[in-house]
Amino acid sequence: MTPTRISCIIIEDELPASxxxxxxxxxxxxxDLKGKFMSTxxxxxxxxxNNIDLLFLDIxxxxxSGIEFAKSLPKDIGIIFTTANSQYAVEGFDLEAIDYLLKPISLERFSKAIQKYSKIQKTNQQFEKLAQAEIEQPFIxxxxxxxxLKIYLxxxxxxESQGNYLIIHTEKDSFKTHQSITEMIEKLPEGFFFRIHRSFLIPLKKVSQFNSRSVTIKNKILPIGRLYSxxxxNSLQLFNSN
Structure with missing residues (x-):
């Protein structure tokens, strides 16, 4: 798999090191080297x-100083410190730097720092995808x-309400929980489900057909209560018109 392109800049006042x-x-x-700079x-x-992913920053x-400059940067910018003095290493890592490279920097040591950044970048992207998936797929x-159990809406x-229990019918299985339909309604995000009967709560988007007395969801005919008719x-007609 080809790594994601990483935009970077060098901030270094010594020409040979740069x-x-x-x-x-x-x-x-x-x-993708976007530029070289002699000072912060x-x-x-x-x-x-300009949006930059990674800085090679001299201390x-x-x-x-590079340390003070790093403190002012957004957290999403990766930093690899470079310096001739190892005494700054602890302070550099306290700033959650990706790595700390001691001059003169060998290609092998440089490569390890890049691998470390790429691994962190991949992990962050995976977390972002998971977070986005949770947003796109609400659950209870x-x-x-x-x-x-975690059940996606x-x-x-x-x-379906049955006495003191509530049956949750899903695409693959059914689950029984000890709570009322009213208690479940209070937990659900507004707009996802609609109560059609004292015993039934449905997602409007799952209704395949309906009339004044019932709705059909996957060949299951559910009654519409008189008080909810x-x-x-009105809600089904409005939903289907959008």
Missing amino acids: ILLEMHIAKFDFL NNALGYLKT NLPGK FVKCERKT NEIDYF NATI
Whole structure:
């Protein structure tokens, strides 16, 4: 799998060190060097108008040090510190830097730092995808037979009240939980489900057909209660017109 392209810049006031970094970067096709800067002041203007993934940041710089500059940066910018003095390593890692490279930087050591950043970047992307999936697929936790189950709302066909219990009918199975239909309604996000009867709560999008007395969900005919009839028909007609 081809790694995601990584935009980066070098902030280094020593020309030989800057050239060596540029040579190392050129050996990795997915590293996209956007610029080289001699001081943090010069780099700051660029960073204000351009999105950069990774900085190769010297610590001993004219004006503001690399450490102080790193403290002012957004957390989503990766930082690999470079310096000739190992005494700054602890402080660099306290800032959650990706790595700390001691000059002169070998290609092998540089490569390990890039691998570390790529691994962190991949993990962050996976977490973002999971978080997005949770947003796109709302769910509820339900206690069923001494277990707590995670049930995605888009998998629920309907809720059926039976005495002191509620049956959750899903696409693959049915689950029994000790709570009322009213208690379940209070837990559900507004707009996902609609009550059509004192014993039935349904997702409007799962209804395949309906009339004034019943709705059909996957060949299951569910009655519409007299008290819920007008609201149910109006809601179904409105839903189907959108």
